[in-house]
Amino acid sequence: MRGDCMIHIENMTKIYRMGKVEVRALDGVDIDIDEGEFVAITGPSGSGKSTFMHLLGCLDTPTSGTYILNGSEVSKLKQDKLADIRNREIGFVFQEFNLLPRLTALENVELPLIYRGMPVHERRERAKVALEKVGLADRTNHRPTEMSGGQQQRVAIARALVGDPNIILADEPTGNLDSHSAHEVMDMLKDLNSAGRTVILITHDMSIASEAKRIVRILDGRILSDEVVA
Amino acid sequence: MNLYQLIKLALRGIIDNKLRSFLTMLGIIIGVASVIALVSFASGATSQVTSQLEGMGSNILNVNIMGRGTQTTLTYEEALELKNPYISGIAPTVNSGMTVKFMNKTYDTSVIGTNTDYFIINNRELEAGKAITEIDLENRARVAVIGPDAAKELGMLNPVGETIKIGGNNFTVVGLLKSKGSSMMGSQDDMVIVPITTAQRLFQTGGVRSITAQAASPDDVEAAKAYLEADLKRLFKDDEDAYSVFDQTELLNTVKQSTSVLSMMLGGIAGISLLVGGIGIMNIMLVTVTERTREIGIRKAIGAKKRDILTQFLIESSVLSGVGGIIGVIVGFVLTKILSTVANIPTQTTLLTVGVSFGFALLVGIAFGVYPANRAANLNPIDALHYE
Numbered sequence: 066m067r068g069d070c071m072i073h074i075e076n077m078t079k080i081y082r083m084g085k086v087e088v089r090a091l092d093g094v095d096i097d098i099d100e101g102e103f104v105a106i107t108g109p110s111g112s113g114k115s116t117f118m119h120l121l122g123c124l125d126t127p128t129s130g131t132y133i134l135n136g137s138e139v140s141k142l143k144q145d146k147l148a149d150i151r152n153r154e155i156g157f158v159f160q161e162f163n164l165l166p167r168l169t170a171l172e173n174v175e176l177p178l179i180y181r182g183m184p185v186h187e188r189r190e191r192a193k194v195a196l197e198k199v200g201l202a203d204r205t206n207h208r209p210t211e212m213s214g215g216q217q218q219r220v221a222i223a224r225a226l227v228g229d230p231n232i233i234l235a236d237e238p239t240g241n242l243d244s245h246s247a248h249e250v251m252d253m254l255k256d257l258n259s260a261g262r263t264v265i266l267i268t269h270d271m272s273i274a275s276e277a278k279r280i281v282r283i284l285d286g287r288i289l290s291d292e293v294v295a
Numbered sequence: 296m297n298l299y300q301l302i303k304l305a306l307r308g309i310i311d312n313k314l315r316s317f318l319t320m321l322g323i324i325i326g327v328a329s330v331i332a333l334v335s336f337a338s339g340a341t342s343q344v345t346s347q348l349e350g351m352g353s354n355i356l357n358v359n360i361m362g363r364g365t366q367t368t369l370t371y372e373e374a375l376e377l378k379n380p381y382i383s384g385i386a387p388t389v390n391s392g393m394t395v396k397f398m399n400k401t402y403d404t405s406v407i408g409t410n411t412d413y414f415i416i417n418n419r420e421l422e423a424g425k426a427i428t429e430i431d432l433e434n435r436a437r438v439a440v441i442g443p444d445a446a447k448e449l450g451m452l453n454p455v456g457e458t459i460k461i462g463g464n465n466f467t468v469v470g471l472l473k474s475k476g477s478s479m480m481g482s483q484d485d486m487v488i489v490p491i492t493t494a495q496r497l498f499q500t501g502g503v504r505s506i507t508a509q510a511a512s513p514d515d516v517e518a519a520k521a522y523l524e525a526d527l528k529r530l531f532k533d534d535e536d537a538y539s540v541f542d543q544t545e546l547l548n549t550v551k552q553s554t555s556v557l558s559m560m561l562g563g564i565a566g567i568s569l570l571v572g573g574i575g576i577m578n579i580m581l582v583t584v585t586e587r588t589r590e591i592g593i594r595k596a597i598g599a600k601k602r603d604i605l606t607q608f609l610i611e612s613s614v615l616s617g618v619g620g621i622i623g624v625i626v627g628f629v630l631t632k633i634l635s636t637v638a639n640i641p642t643q644t645t646l647l648t649v650g651v652s653f654g655f656a657l658l659v660g661i662a663f664g665v666y667p668a669n670r671a672a673n674l675n676p677i678d679a680l681h682y683e
C-alpha cells in the first residue's frame with residue numbers, strides 16, 4: 066500500500082440498512098489508483114460496483130474505512146466541500162446519461178462551470194470546445210430528447226470533461242447504447258486517458274472491461290482480483 | 296449560478312408548463328387583482344366622501360329651528376345675536392324655490408338669502424365678480440350671486456353685470472360662484488344667492504329657520520355648540536325640541552372612520568386570498584421538487600451546493616409569484632377601470648396599493664417557497680439520482 070496515490074482506499078465498507086435487513090454492498094475494499102490509470106471495475110450485477118463508484122465519486126460516504134483523495138480524508142469533509150470536489154476533480158458519466166431534459170446540449174455541458182461560478186462568456190466557449198471534442202459541434206442547441214442515445218452519452222462525456230477534472234468516473238456508460246455508439250464512447254474514454262486523465266470505468270461486460278489497462282473484479286462487495294493488462 | 300441565469304431558467308420553466316404555471320399563479324393573480332380593485336374602490340369612495348365633507352367647510356355647526364308655539368322662526372337679528380366668542384362666523388339663511396328669468400329664458404332654482412359670512416363658512420369662492428357685501432345687506436340691495444349651473448341653464452355666458460328677474464323683480468348679478476360639484480345635499484352649483492335682507496322681502500316671510508355657524512378652531516367647536524344650545528334654550532324657554540344644533544365634524548369623523556374601516560376590511564379580505572394563493576404555490580413547488588428529484592440529484596452530482604439548489608427553487612417560486620403578481624396588477628387595473636366606468640363608482644388606484652399588493656405577492660411566493668426549496672436542497676445526491 067502506498068499512501069501517496071491519488072486515490073487511496075483502505076478497508077472501505079458500505080452497509081445499507083433496510084429495516085432489519087443489512088446489505089453489505091462493499092465489504093473491506095483496499096485499493097490504490099494512480100493518476101493517469103485506466104481502471105475497469107467489473108463484476109456481476111449486484112456485486113457492489115455502483116456503490117463503489119458513488120463512494121469514489123464523493124456522492125456518498127462509506128460506513129467505515131478510509132478514503133483519501135488527493136491527500137485529504139473524504140469522510141471528514143463537509144457537504145459543500147464534497148460538492149466542490151465533484152465539481153472540480155471528478156467528471157461523471159452515467160448509464161442513463163442523466164442530462165437535464167429542459168436544457169440544450171450546450172447548457173447541459175455548461176452546468177458544471179456554472180456551479181464553479183465561471184463568467185458566461187468563458188464557460189460558453191469552453192462548453193463549445195468540449196462539444197466539438199465529442200463531435201457534436203452541430204448539436205449545441207438540441208435538447209436531449211432530440212438526440213440519439215449515443216449522442217446523449219457524448220453530451221454527457223462533454224459535460225464530464227468540460228471542467229478539466231483529473232478523474233473520469235463512468236458507470237456502465239455503454240449499457241444503454243448500440244454497439245457502434247458503445248465503440249465510439251469507449252474510444253473517447255481511451256482518448257481521454259491517453260491525454261493523461263484517470264479513467265475509472267465500471268462495467269459488467271468483460272469485453273468492454275478488457276479495453277482498460279487494469280481490471281479489478283469484485284464480487285459481493287469484495288475485490289476478487291486486481292490485474293494490470295498488457 | 297448567477298441570478299439572471301436562474302431567473303431565465305425559472306421563466307423558461309413557466310413557459311414550458313403554461314397551463315400548470317397559470318393555474319398555480321391564479322391564486323396570486325386573483326389576490327393581487329382583487330386587492331387593487333377593492334382598495335382602489337374603497338379609497339375612491341373615501342376620498343370622494345371626505346372631499347365633499349371637507350368642501351362643506353370645517354368646524355361647522357348647523358342650527359335648525361323647529362319652533363315652539365307661535366314662534367316658529369327667528370329674526371335675522373336674533374339669529375346674529377346667537378354669535379358667541381367661540382364662533383368666528385354666523386350665517387342665517389332663508390331659502391325658497393323660485394323662478395328666475397334672464398332675457399326670454401326661465402329656470403326654477405333655489406334662491407338663498409344669506410349674509411357675507413356664508414361665503415367664508417361654506418368655502419364658496421367666486422369665479423368672477425364679487426360676493427354679497429355688508430352694504431348690500433344694509434341697503435337690501437337687489438344684487439345676486441349666481442351658481443354656474445343656474446347661469447348655464449339661463450344661457451348666461453358672462454353673468455356678471457347682467458340683470459335677471461327673480462319673482463318679477465330685477466336683480467343685478469354681481470358674482471359667479473366657482474363650481475363645487477354636487478354633494479350629498481344636492482347640487483351646490485344650482486342656486487342664486489341674494490342678501491338675506493332682500494330675500495326676506497322677496498319671500499314675504501322674514502323668519503330664519505336655518506343658521507350655519509363656524510367655530511374659530513376645531514378646539515372651539517364644543518364650546519361654541521354649548522353656548523349656542525344655552526342661548527337657544529333661553530330663547531325658546533327651555534323647550535329643547537324647538538331647535539337642534541348639529542356638529543358636522545362629528546359626521547365627518549364618523550364617515551371617515553367607517554370608510555377607512557371599509558377599505559381595511561376589503562384589503563384584508565383580498566389579502567387573505569393572496570395568502571391562499573401562496574399556499575397554492577407551495578403545493579405546486581412541493582410537487583415540482585418531487586418531480587424533479589432526479590434533476591436535483593444530477594445537479595448535485597456535478598457540483599451544485601445546497602445553497603445553489605435552495606436559491607434555484609426559491610427563485611422559481613418567487614418568479615411564479617412575481618409573474619402572477621404582474622398579471623394580477625394588470626388585471627387589477629382593468630377591473631378597476633371597468634368598475635369605475637361601467638358601475639360609475641369613483642376609484643383611486645395609488646402606487647402604494649400596487650406596490651404593497653405586488654410586494655406582498657412576492658413575499659408570499661418567497662415565504663411559501665422556503666419549505667419546498669429547503670426540501671430540495673437537503674436531498675441526498677444519491678437518493679435523488681436513483682429516484683424514478
Ligand SMILES: Nc1ncnc2c1ncn2[C@@H]1O[C@H](COP(=O)(O)OP(=O)(O)O)[C@@H](O)[C@H]1O
Nearest residue numbers: 081083088090109110111112113114115116117
Ligand atoms: N440505496 C440502497 N439501499 C439498499 N440497498 C442497496 C442500495 N444501493 C445498492 N444496494 C444493494 O447493494 C448491493 C450492491 O448494489 P450495486 O452497488 O448497485 O451493485 P451493481 O452496481 O454492481 O449492480 C445490491 O445488493 C443492492 O441491492
Ligand SMILES: [Mg+2]
Nearest residue numbers: 111114115116
Ligand atoms: Mg450498477
